[in-house]
Amino acid sequence: MDDWIRIGSGELYAAINPLGAELSSLRDADGNELMTDADPAFWRGRAPILFPIVGRLNDDVLWIDSESYRMEKHGFARRSVFDLADSGPAHAIFRTTDSAETQAMYPFPFLLEIGFEIAGTTLLMTAKIGNPGDEPMPASFGWHPAFAWPLPYGAPREDHRIVFERPEPDMVRGLEPGGLIAEDRPTPVVGDVLPLADALFEHDALIWNPIRSQRLRYGGTSGPQLDIAFRDTPRLGIWTKPGARFVCVEPWHGIADSVGYTGDFRDKPGVFEIAPGATWACEMRVTLTA
DSSP, rough: OOOOOOEEOEEEEEEETTTTTEEEEEEEEEBOOBBBOOOTTTTOOOOOOOOSSSSSGGGEEEEEEEEEEEEOOSSSSSBOOOEEEEETEEEEEEEEEOOOOTTTTTTTTOEEEEEEEEEEEEEEEEEEEOOOOOEEEEOOOEEEOEEEEEOOSOOGGGOOOOSSSSOOOOOOEEOOTTTTTEEEEEOOBBBTOOOOOGGGGSSOOOOEEEOOOOOOEEEEEOOHHHHHHHHTOOOEEEEETTTTTTEEEEEEEEOOOBBTTTTTTGTTTOOOEEEOOOEEEEEEEEEEEE
């Protein structure tokens, strides 16, 4: 914890762990923690960065141009030590690049930059992926922040809900026990409201593929809430473990393999390609609202 980088505005404060460039604490002006307690009985994670894959691969094998590579769920960025490239009282930028270790799992040179900036009660998180190589680079990317459930404002846990920007009537994707995409399920969203309950997550995450909304509100039926915006993100996962004191809101540019998928990573749904010399970017905003 001593090497966490701390930034703030006077109204909102964040701490980021260089291991994984992981947002590890988000507190209001009174010091109330808005993120997970990382109870190891449930999950030690806080907000891992998902790169260069999102979710699990079939047999943990990445196929690229008829060559196979082993890669664990969500990729290697969350276990990579990032360099602090720039920082100030209210911002910090972290960078990591390819190495012999990453090349053994993912045969591409890359530059991954994760930025954090606080203005007022808003935290802006940005991701930039650069391709310094000489061939198109396939990749996926995802955010995975775990927010406190309940939030520290007095509303009971059972009164917490997610209100989407618009109605979400589509089926949601399910996961089989190994973490691969399986059957579709009827949506638990009522209009634009998802009442949170442990039973929703007995079979792992809820996955919207695609998601119609580009923002949502999370919190109790009274008290401050979190307004979460994810512009241009095509998919969304919401996840916890029953009984845990967190809920993850995960905008994704990617998705786990479907059961039985053995195709090339370049052809997989949710994978984008970055041209040689180009940079791909996305962002996520979290605002504490009264």
